[in-house]
């Protein structure tokens with residue numbers, strides 16, 4: 755019996771994993787998909803044609819990158835819908851606008867007109883009654899020091915060359931963003947409370963938490 759049936763998680767559920775860069779979303783996505791026998795919707799970094807350029811020159815490439823991510827995530831949204839759910843998604847679409855586009859606009863590395871254009875496109879595509887929101891957003895949180903260690907450990911060159919202040923600012927913005935997020939139910943997990951890297955079995959208590967959280971939110975809806 756897989757953990758999905760053991761804990762009664764609906765086969766058509768869509769669970770999205772949110773959190774700052776390096777916190778452990780991809781690791782969690784793969785572990786959860788494996789445990790629940792779900793498909794994954796992964797963020798593809800290696801084939802992104804703008805990401806390297808963006809890290810080298812935020813101002814020049816912010817708008818292009820946001821449009822690219824929006825298109826990619828929307829295509830994934832369509833794919834998940836066509837399969838009828840049963841997915842773990844690595845990063846939510848809400849973080850693109852709520853964290854990244856907003857941060858670059860406020861830092862001055864995305865122009866006001868580009869930001870407005872991007873936001874109106876995002877709102878027209880996503881913030882509509884026709885857009886299916888995930889059943890659950892799992893928010894991964896941890897200390898900035900642990901996260902910086904993980905970014906260093908992963909070693910993507912473009913991220914190593916980015917000033918630490920960028921990751922620190924993102925970390926603060928994430929806390930503020932999640933405290934005000936209400937597009938779908940949220941389960942917060944602290945990265946110190948599990949270790950999928952060294953103890954793969956630590957996925958089971960997480961599945962148990964997901965099940966009880968989903969049950970509770972279903973009851974509240976009734």
Ligand SMILES: Nc1ncnc2c1ncn2[C@@H]1O[C@H](COP(=O)(O)OP(=O)(O)O)[C@@H](O)[C@H]1O
Nearest residue numbers: 775776777778779780781904907908949950951
């Ligand atoms: N429990 C853990 N302990 C130590 N390192 C971890 C743990 N989980 C993930 N990592 C490592 O941290 C780095 C970032 O994880 P990743 O899942 O790629 O994060 P994200 O997708 O949020 O950017 C990777 O090198 C990954 O192997």
Ligand SMILES: Nc1ncnc2c1ncn2[C@H]1C[C@H](O)[C@@H](COP(=O)(O)O)O1
Nearest residue numbers: 774775776797799820823850854855913
């Ligand atoms: N919307 C985005 N804008 C800018 N940068 C982004 C956006 N979404 C993801 N990224 C970056 C951050 C990381 O360098 C890579 C992959 O993210 P990760 O959190 O490691 O999965 O893309």
